[in-house]
Amino acid sequence: MGFLMNQERQRRTKPVPTRMCIVCREKNSKRALTRLVRTGQGVQVDPSGKLDGRGAYLCDRESCWDRALSGDLLNRALRVNLTAEDRERLKQAKPQP
Numbered sequence: 001m002g003f004l005m006n007q008e009r010q011r012r013t014k015p016v017p018t019r020m021c022i023v024c025r026e027k028n029s030k031r032a033l034t035r036l037v038r039t040g041q042g043v044q045v046d047p048s049g050k051l052d053g054r055g056a057y058l059c060d061r062e063s064c065w066d067r068a069l070s071g072d073l074l075n076r077a078l079r080v081n082l083t084a085e086d087r088e089r090l091k092q093a094k095p096q097p
């Protein structure tokens with residue numbers, strides 16, 4: 001009985017939240033990825049990771065951002081149609097190499 005409870009506790013003390021880049025599908029720790037979230041004001045970058053709304057994650061590879069912004073991957077992930085304004089805003093947030 002006590003043994004089982006210890007195991008349970010050990011599992012809980014190591015929370016490593018991982019997320020997947022929607023382009024290359026590589027998993028990484030949540031902090032290494034940038035969260036994009038669908039809001040009432042378009043698609044926004046969410047550095048805090050706490051905004052409400054449907055979110056998608058991108059890793060810091062430039063190629064992933066380029067593909068996400070030029071294709072419809074983000075549209076599908078967030079179930080939106082990115083506006084030109086959204087794309088422009090997200091381009092500004094692209095991690096610089």
Ligand SMILES: [Zn+2]
Pocket residue numbers: 021022023024025026058059060061064
């Ligand atoms: Zn990626």
